[in-house]
Amino acid sequence: MVKNKSALSLLFDYANVLLMALLICTMLFPFLHMAAIALSDPEPVIAGEVTLWPNGLNFDAFSAVFNDNRVLVGYKNTLIYVLIGTTCSLLFSVLGAYPLSRRNLVFGKTFMMLIVFTMLFSGGLIPTYLVVRSYGLLDTIWAMVIPGLVSPYYLIIMRTFFQGIPRELEESGKIDGLSDWMIMLRIVLPLSKPVLLTIGLFYAVGIWSNFFSALIYLRNEDLHPLQVMIRNIVMIGQVGDMTVSNSIGGRTVVLESLKYAVILVGTLPILLVYPFIQKHFVQGVMIGSVKG
8 A cells, every 4th residue: 555655656756847847848948949049140040940059159149239228228227127116115015014914003904905905906007197197207217116116915925924923022022122113123024034035026027027117107218128128129020021130240130139139138137036035935925825
């Protein structure tokens, strides 16, 4: 009986490994394909002969991307939006989640109902635009930060995490004369590193990938984030001739290679952040979402 159970368990492990391998291959395929085309010579790209391995080795597409001042400006703007937006979003999420995690908060359940209500219903695009315009946020950095400053979903996850911190620690802090602010700063936040890093990553990825807000609120091209630049290049690649090229020092860059190069340049930096906080990622999500 034990042997049968062990065999079934081994079979289940093999099936899990096979499934994960298939998922990894499925997720890696687009990046490998784009990298292969971006690094290939123009002739094989035009002929459609490139799949997962570069045909030739050509860095002209990446040179074109980094020599384009619009891309550099987009990178600078995106980094500013990510740094300011993630910092402000985490700050206000903590300031909202910590009081809501206290059971003795007056009208705490009412506030939670109002927050959950915003997850189900919103004012819509036009009213949101009118509000942003009325506050004079159009064509400013804050148009990319304030409208989506706090996510109710992430706020609830953070609140649940705070509720899981033992009350005895806070009571000992009160005995030592700490105020609620000092308890949050000296006891709660140092113990909340997993959820802070996890939610911070979610906010950063959301801001990094956000181009819709820029299309609506930003008319000044000097404020456009990188994703808008990528969108423009991709749209040009879709409506134009695939073989239209850009001349760089007498060399030819196929638009398809240029398009994939700029996508990789805009995607890889935010992906490289994940390994540095991976050890906190699962713990932050699970602890913050399991408890009621």
